[in-house]
Amino acid sequence: MAGRAERASFKAESGVEVTVHVPEPVGREVLAEQIPISVVFEDEDILVVDKAAGMVVHPAPGNWTGTLVNALKGRGQALANAGNEDRAGLVHRLDKETSGLMIVAKSERAHRVLAKAISERRVARRYAALCWGHVKGDDITVDAPIARDPNDRKRMAIVAAGRAAKTDFHRLARFTSTDLLRAHLHSGRTHQIRVHLASIGHPVVGDDTYGGGGARRLVALPPKRQFLHAAWLRFRHPGSNEELDFRAPLPPELRTSLGAVSETPEIIAHPDPLEYLGFYRVDD
DSSP, X not given: OXXXXXXXXXXXXXXXXXXXXXXXXOOOOOOOOOOOOEXXXXXXXXXXEEEOTTOOSSOBTTBXXXXXXXXXXXXXXXXXXXXXXXXXXXXXXXXXXXXXXXXXXSSHHHHXXXXXXXXXXXXXXXXXXEEESOOSSSXXXXXXXXXXXXXXXXXXXXXXXXXXXXXXXXXXXXXXXXXXXXXXXXXXXXXXXXXXXXXTTOOBTTOTTTTXXXXXXXXXXXXXXXXXXXXXXXXXXXXXXXXXXXXXXOXXXXXXXXXXXXXXXXXXXXXXXXXXXXXXXXXX
């Protein structure tokens, strides 16, 4: 009957016209919080931060506070909105348990220029990843589409109809049970490095979601920590067009883990083990 409200269990018969009213989503204020963050560069257009492992990047169900966006707002500065206050300033993201470098835009123009640069692959992002086992060669590429796992919405997976994703891996060192890799993203899909390595049978060490979370004592890795670190960023400044180069040494817990798996005092004795292993070599 026209105008009659029905229960959710209502089963419409053929020919019955049903009107659905979808309420506007309830907004949630993004709070400014005084949370310490490591800022490695800042000017009127951008910030580059070294995000700690364990920090969620933006507010979402289950993590409305304590995020990087909350911390950025707590600094009392302008941030690009880009139409979404929950992700104010964010140009790209890192997983919760991934540490390392991120670009934050302070103006709408900076956000627009940087987002375009990332989409055109003009922002070089390099990650240090320790994986279980030994990859087939010193240089491999995984080119496989990624989408939500149809059997588990909390995971991503290689899905034929997914979005194109490509990662280059270069082996920096081969240890007894692990390889230390440099990962170069050509795209930025959710969990891309983790999914691509798991798909070839070499999950990231410490990655509980994709099969690499066991044997933590063997690699001296703390609980809920994966060995994945965004160590190197190269891009042109959105205002001056100056070429910028930022490097973030391994945080203490990953440095300790690297020492445990390498059993090579010379590596850990170096001020930056990644530099010692040739991580910052410009080859592409």
